[in-house]
Amino acid sequence: MRQREILRYDQTLFRDREVFEFTYMPDVLHHRDAQIRELALLARPALRGGSPRSAVLRGPPGTGKTTTARRLFAEIEETTQQIAPVYINCKQHRTPFAVFACIFEAVVGYTPPSTGKHIDEVVRLAAKRLSERDAALLVCLDDANYLYEARQFNDLLYRILRLYEGWDVRKPGVFAISSDLRLNLSTGVDERVRSVFHPTEVNFPPYAKPEILEILGDRIRQGLYPNVMPKANVTLIADLTAREQDIRIGIDLVRVAAENAENAGRRTATRKDVMDASRSIITPTLQKRAADLSEGERTLLYRIAELAQNTGADMTSGAIYEATQEYIPTGETTYRTRLRRLEEAGLIDLALRTDRGRTREVLLRFAPEQVLAACGRTGKTGAP
Ligand SMILES: Nc1ncnc2c1ncn2[C@@H]1O[C@H](COP(=O)(O)OP(=O)(O)OP(=O)(O)O)[C@@H](O)[C@H]1O
Ligand SMILES: [Mg+2]
Known part of the structure; x- marks a missing residue:
């Protein structure tokens, strides 16, 4: 590493740390x-x-x-x-x-x-x-x-x-x-x-990716020195944020990724800095949401995550209903109520698929492995 790329111990990547506080009032309020x-x-x-x-x-x-x-x-x-x-x-x-x-x-x-x-x-x-x-x-x-x-x-x-x-x-x-x-x-x-x-x-609908990019762009310009957060990383952060539908996660990811780089004495945050930040920020969010579920809802979530790991699996709500009957026999009304609850809790999206006669596709909002880990033992289906 060339000398000028290394941060001196008394140098910082932050122009203004305060803009990453959640109580910070932004100069421009986009899209509201x-x-x-x-x-x-x-x-x-x-x-x-x-x-x-x-x-x-x-x-x-x-x-x-x-x-x-x-x-x-x-x-x-x-x-x-x-x-x-x-x-x-x-x-x-x-x-x-x-x-x-x-x-x-x-x-x-x-x-x-x-x-x-x-x-x-x-x-x-x-x-x-x-x-x-x-x-x-x-x-x-x-x-x-x-x-x-x-x-x-x-x-x-x-x-x-x-x-x-x-x-x-x-x-x-x-x-x-x-x-x-x-x-x-x-x-x-x-x-x-x-x-x-x-x-x-x-x-107040969740911000879409272009809106997230604009909001984060402002914070990065105000809070970090130029070139600390490369564009590719901002896009990665916007993708992670869009999946969570919570702009706070994006602001936090920028801050923690920059802190990771700073602590390692680098002038630029890497993709790994962002991914490390994501692990420390997203896991607690997911764990909290999973912990708030009822036993039945968590078991269903666990099973959905198991199915989602299999890339070829049919993830329409009807197919998942069939697939869960073996382990968690429930009436269809209970199943639909639980599915809706998972959507409200920000764990899945129910996307409408018109190509299959108005059926719903179940999309996990987190990586399946992360969901399985967050559901822990309590969510296990007991399947052999
Ligand atoms: N449109 C926006 N432009 C710039 N910054 C924004 C915008 N919307 C939200 N933020 C920033 O995102 C963070 C979260 O926003 P805010 O606290 O207003 O969310 P909220 O909807 O009240 O969330 P909660 O329901 O958890 O209380 C704040 O730091 C805020 O400054
Ligand atoms: Mg609020």
Whole structure:
């Protein structure tokens, strides 16, 4: 290796490490114009003295939901006093009190004392301030599925949306975000909430490869020195990311591959650096998804992976059904439910094949060997 290709111990490949943090706000938000526009439209009535409308933002992990909401809220904050936008991460704040404490802090300007205050008092003071400011409250409940799981979602929505009944304020709007596609936040609410919660659904589809290339291209230009990440590696990373349908994996792959190169004292990341990074990043994702499955779903996944190892295997859903009967005899309805669940969990794709009379082809989203390893012993079919 020539001298100049070797990195000195005090040199780095990173121009700016921060752009690889997940909380980093990108300068340009690619391919989310339609979603921003739709959400802005819902907030707009509040600019003319009316009430903002509500929305449910749905999409799998790593599709830009949080970034889009935060970007819009930052713009609102910069441009108008008519709306009081409050962004809340419900993974951190899982009770109505905790959420109202965030609203209080944003609207009143300081943290409410955590002891000796009843939630009604916190609500009253926040509402009073909103009324004095004549600002409409717009709350973003990010990762709202955590509130839902904690059985706090209904109660909280009820308190927020009916704020205008007890106080002289406009009816608030709520943007609820969920990456759990099994959960329908619009219809999953109880009767008393449904009468005041009529959200517009805003969908966040996974990014396709050209979109991934553009997003990663920006990060690489900003975060790494020139020529650290050769084009062929970026394409490889985009392929891996497209399969996972999670842009976060791509950003992480770039970072870890560059770190691998840096640690080895090289100026350029190699294909091996990317593949090593992929092993350390993708395996945990797959393991987590497989661990969340029921026993029956995992067994089915295992069998699909076994079949997929055989390049000649017929991978249509009907053929797989036949092939699984030997080991896991199930009714067809149960089989289809499990298949759908595997798709929702981001483990397989069910591609429509029109050449075979509208049948579905089952495509694994991970390499079969990786799936077999992740399913572990528990997934084994017991086949000889
Ligand atoms: N359109 C985009 N342009 C640039 N960067 C993006 C874009 N979409 C997402 N990102 C980046 O990808 C990462 C993940 O995005 P984000 O947190 O918004 O996803 P999410 O849909 O909220 O995921 P989750 O459901 O897991 O919370 C962030 O670092 C974000 O900056
Ligand atoms: Mg998010």
